[in-house]
Amino acid sequence: MTDLNIWxxxxxxxxxxxxxxxxxxxxxxxxxxxxxxxKWFYGERTPSLRSQILMAKALGIPLSKALESITDEDTRALIRYALEND
Structure with a gap:
């Protein structure tokens, strides 16, 4: 799951x-x-999925919009679980 990227x-x-x-x-x-x-914004590093999700919230980017490119249902379920248990 560490290589998931909505960023x-x-x-x-x-x-x-x-x-x-x-x-x-x-x-x-x-x-x-x-x-x-x-470093994230300059492309020197990629934020963790958790950080990507929190950053989307901080920027007011709807998670549904950020997650559009992730179509795998298992992956989406893991993300939903992470969001519900943060």
């Missing part, structure tokens, strides 16, 4: 900028450092 740094950066959300704001919500968020 699209370019699209999400457009959302982040348009809403005036800073890396620090995202770091606070996700529970990571500013530097970690910076």
């Amino acid at each position: 699209d740094r370019h699209s999400w950066d457009v959302v982040r900028r348009s809403r005036g959300i800073t890396y620090g704001d995202i770091a606070d919500v996700v529970g990571v450092t500013y530097k970690a968020v910076s």
Whole structure:
């Protein structure tokens, strides 16, 4: 499950900028450092699935929209479980 990715740094950066959300704001919500968020947006690292989900919430990106590309039902069930037990 670690290689699941709903993260699209370019699209999400457009959302982040348009809403005036800073890396620090995202770091606070996700529970990571500013530097970690910076590395995600600069493409140096990929956030964990948990971080991707929390970041989507912080940016106001509906999870249904972020999860559109994941069609495998087992994977979707695992994500639902993770969301319900966070």
